[in-house]
Amino acid sequence: MSSKPPPFDPRFAQPGHPPATITEFEGVRSLHLGSSWEQGAMRLARPDAIELEYVQMMMAWLLFIERPRQIVQLGLGSAALTKFCYRRFPDARVEAIELNPNVIAICRALFELPPDDARLQVREMNALDYVLDASNHGRVDALQVDLYDEEARGPVLDSLDFYQGCFDCLAPGGIMTTNVFGELANYDKNLDAMRAVFDAVVWLPEVHDANIVVIAFKHAPRIDFAVLFERAGEIRRRYNLPAKKWVEGLKLWMQDQAD
Structure with a gap:
């Protein structure tokens, strides 16, 4: 990771928000918010x-x-x-909520984000406002939360009210996945808030500079590892995602909780 922030491009430096910048290394383009912290990445040969x-x-x-x-x-x-999600789930509507217009602009220009259409909508707004809006409640099957600013000390939204809003947005059987990263105190604070709201909360083993992905269920699922491993194989074949590792992580988590 670079020790100094990359230079600003005025197209992605609208006042009032952190500027969006990029670095490139070995065929991978990374997003930054005016600092060395990596906010995302795209392999140029496989942009989707x-x-x-x-x-x-x-x-x-x-x-x-x-x-x-x-x-x-x-x-x-x-x-x-x-x-x-937009490319792989043609029957689904995909909505992205982003407060920083510089991030939206750079994703459109340099990360091959498609324009909005009948299935895709990228909205410039505060995520807390989104989850507290009753018109969004009860309709989301999969909610993916990754909210960090340029300092990346922890999630910028981590209150009980925020996670209650996330819960309320989920449809019956809906699931939230969220990335928890930053200072140690953030982990317990976020996990405690999620456990106070969701029916079941599990997390996968730490990866990539102490990122922990938490899976929060609106209603606790029935866990059958034979079924999950079979499903993981299908996910690998269809989407080229290492889902077997996720099931192994879930199994390890359950074993740890039982000890």
């Missing part, structure tokens, strides 16, 4: 693939939901999840 392992893990809801109708990302990042 998910490059980073922890972002791949944000797709773990696929183990339980085969045919999503509504997928929402809170935090656009480099648009990896938004592009992947």
Whole structure:
């Protein structure tokens, strides 16, 4: 990771928000918010693939939901999840919520984010406003949350009210996946808030500079590992995602909780 921030491009430096910048190394373009912290990445040869392992893990809801109708990302990042879901789930509506217009602009220009259409909508707004809006409640099958600022000390939204709003947005059987990263105190604060709201909360093993992906269920699922491993094989074949590792991580988590 670079020790100094990359230079600003005035197209992606609208006042009032952190500027969006890029670096490139060995065929991978990375997004930054005017600092050295990586906010997302795209392999130039595979722009619609998910490059980073922890972002791949944000797709773990696929183990339980085969045919999503509504997928929402809170935090656009480099648009990896938004592009992947838009391309791979043609029957689903995909919505991305991003507060920083510089991030939206750079994703359109340099990360191959498609324009909005009947199935895709990228909205410039605060994620808290989105989840508290009753018109969004009860309709999201898969909610993917990755909300960090340029300092990346922890999620910018981590209150009980925020996670209650996330819960309320989910349809029956809906699942939230969220990335928890930053200072140690953030982990317990976020996990405690999620456990106070969701019916079941599990997390996968730490990857990629201490990122932990949490899976929160509106209603606790029935866990059958034989079924999950079979489903993981299908996910690997269809989407080229390492889903077997997710199931192994879930199994390890359950064993740890039992000890």
